[in-house]
Amino acid sequence: MKVIIIGAVAGGASTATRLRRLNDEVEIKIFEKGPYPSYSNCAIPNFLSRDVKSYENLLLNSPESFKTRFNIDVEVNSEVTKVFPEEKKIEIKSEGKTYTEDYDKLVVATGAEAIVPSFIKGVDLPHVFTVKTVPDVVKLDKFLRENEKKRVTVIGGGFIGLEVMENLTRAGFEVSIVEATNQVMAPVDYEIATIIHKEIHDNGVDLYLEDPVSEITEKEVILKSGNKIETDAVVLAIGVRPTSKILEVAGAKVDDRGYLEISDTYETSLKDVYAVGDVVKKEDFMLGGLTNLELAGPAQKQARALADHLAGRKSKPVSVIGSSAVRVFDLNIACTGLNEKKLQSDNIEYKTSYVIPMDKVGIIGGANPIFMKLIFDEEGKVLGAQAAGRGTVDKRIDVVAAYIKMNGKLEDLYEYEHAYAPYFAPPKDAVHLAAMVGQNILNGDVRCVTMKDLRSLYEEGAYIVDVREKNEFENGHIKGAHNIPLTEIRNRISEVPKDVPVYLHCRSSQRSYYAYTFLRENGYKNIYNIQGSYLWFSLYEYFDDLRLNREPIFTKYNFK
Known part of the structure; x- marks a missing residue:
């Protein structure tokens, strides 16, 4: 069997290496459009501050290491331009040459591409960048440092926008960030976002909310309100869209947003053509149906499940609840499950509890408050959680995430037994207290x-x-x-x-x-x-x- 994989980052590389571990006879070949296979795309913004010392540290594997470790052939700078599903062939363009390869099974892991909105005038100017790949961040970094640029405007307050904002600020640049809605980091609710807003402001970043960009010029970013931001460079971080055009042209079914439609075994509507990662949606554990979640973790889990299927093993679709985390300067933020915005839009009844405990015993040096929100239904079923603080908020959200996946209730969270010592957590941790307050609300003990x-x-x-x-x-x-x-x-x-x-x-x-x-x-x-x-x-x-x-x-x- 010959398996060809298009794309060599999270989904593609994970599919290839898992399949090799299960079957040493199958022929595996990966085609990667860019110059680098298997890089840490989540850490890309950290190169700007030199938390990642060199862009080469982002590179996890090379074509040579894929070959020597796994006997997997990787062709970089090789763009797959066409798929011929009836003939089981692909067309590749590399170094000015075009050729074809046949396959028995084809895996599409092309991911997603940064959105460059055509409705904003000036997005094609040379000082406007995206930060999605290693070459992207190297290009931005080189432009800023070699031209001694100081002022950068980031458009978009999502994960990438926040990470680029922080790393540029810590690198000494004057940064503004523009968000068209009333808050940054859409997965959290407004009362968590307001904590982030203050952290951004306190670190000298100019934050513009509810004021979308109307035009980019050589020296300014002009907002809808008429506000003008003097700038030397612009980073677009307003989201991504699936890179599915190559299969759509070949006849594969896509939804209204361009995500490839797949079966429970990750097969597209084209026979023996599969897809994983950001180019497809994931099963929504909370509400059923499908949802988009462009994160490396779910992509790697999908890749493992697909590799199992290709190797003849039983596998099941990966379902997601939307767990995520981000650092904004000294503030850590994490969330999981459903937020209030989604519950309200879907007309789902819910209740909330809020607690502000310390992340460790208060008399221990370095203790910090955790601002935690827990969301649950009338029966006490846990629906979601969000937290922010200077301490370890992520492990609290991880606990809630695990219980959500087990359909846990408030009493389950209260009874969860944590590893306690004064340096790590109080005897009643944030998760316990949030569950206790929730129980008090449901029991009518407090309004x-x-x-x-x-x-x-x-x-x-x-x-x-x-x-x-x-x-x-x-x-x-x-x-x-x-x-x-x-x-x-x-x-x-x-x-x-x-x-x-x-x-x-x-x-x-x-x-x-x-x-x-x-x-x-x-x-x-x-x-x-x-x-x-x-x-x-x-x-x-x-x-x-x-x-x-x-x-x-x-x-x-x-x-x-």
């Missing part, structure tokens, strides 16, 4: 609103009680709030009205929950705990106050 409701409550003149200590209150509070510390509330209960709704908060919602239970047990019915409390309130409001030039609702922000 909550969130930081998203705070501004409207303030504008309506709601009765807000701050249960922090007096010195904390004096260091910053919601304008018009009433300070009744938790340590005094038993003696001052008469000051809490029963004839109007009362909204309680503290620094992290823990002390205000204690106050809530005390008031509840003493006959108060119309009370609410504001999830997030002052620490998250400040982060949620801060950057929007700046960019919208609006009046703060606090006497002073608190971020610690």
Whole structure:
């Protein structure tokens, strides 16, 4: 059997090497359009800051290593230009020559290409770049350093945009980032994104939200609002689209966004032609159907499943829940499962819990708060989670992701047994606390609103009680709030009205929950705990106050 693979990065290289490990007799040949096979595309932006010292460190294998280790032939700088499914042949263009190769099985792992929007005037100028491949990032880096350019505008606030922004900033460039929507990093909800916005601002980056690009000139990026950003270079990072044209022309079925349609065994509508990676969608574990998720992990899992099938083993389609993580300067962000935006658009009922515990025992040096959000349904089934913080947020989200894949519920998360020691985590970790708060909400032990409701409550003149200590209150509070510390509330209960709704908060919602239970047990019915409390309130409001030039609702922000 002769297997030809188009594309030598995550999907293609993984299919080839797994198949070789299962079958040493099959003939395997890979054609790669670019000069490098099997590179670490996720680490490409890190070359800009020299966290990756040389672009050569991004290269994981060479054609020679594929041959000596796996007896796999790899042809680089070789573009497959046509597929002839009836004849089981492909046409290749390399070094000015065109030739054909036959196959028994064809695997298409062409991935996705960066979107260059034609509706933006000036995208074809020589100082406009994308960062999708190793040659892309080398070209950008060379342009900036050899021409002593200093000002860079990044268009797009997704993963690639954020990573390029950070690495360029750390390399000493003056960076602006433009996002057409109201937040960066679309997979997380707004209350997590606001924490990222502040981190970006605090590191000297100019962040433009809800202001799409209308034109790029030699010296400026012009936004829809009329704002003009002086710039020496522009990086387009507004998303990717599947590189499927070669098979579409050959007659393969694609969906309305260009993703190749595949069977449970990754076979396209063309016989003996398969596809994996970013050129296809993945099974949606959460909602059923298919979803796009352009990440190396799912691509490699698909590749393994396809290789098993080609080797005659049973395999099943890879399903995804959308786990991802990113670092933005000193802030770590991770998420998994469904977010509120998706649940709302699909009219799915859900509830949320918010907690702000430390990532390790607080008296240990280096402990940092974790801002964690857990999403669940009325039955307690876990639907998603998001977290941000300067500590290890990713391992908390990984735990939730594992339980989601097992259809776990809140009680399962609460009972999960973690590896505890003061340097690693508190006895009740963020995951436990988020599940506990969720259980309290479902059991009716507490009624909550969130930081998203705070501004409207303030504008309506709601009765807000701050249960922090007096010195904390004096260091910053919601304008018009009433300070009744938790340590005094038993003696001052008469000051809490029963004839109007009362909204309680503290620094992290823990002390205000204690106050809530005390008031509840003493006959108060119309009370609410504001999830997030002052620490998250400040982060949620801060950057929007700046960019919208609006009046703060606090006497002073608190971020610690």
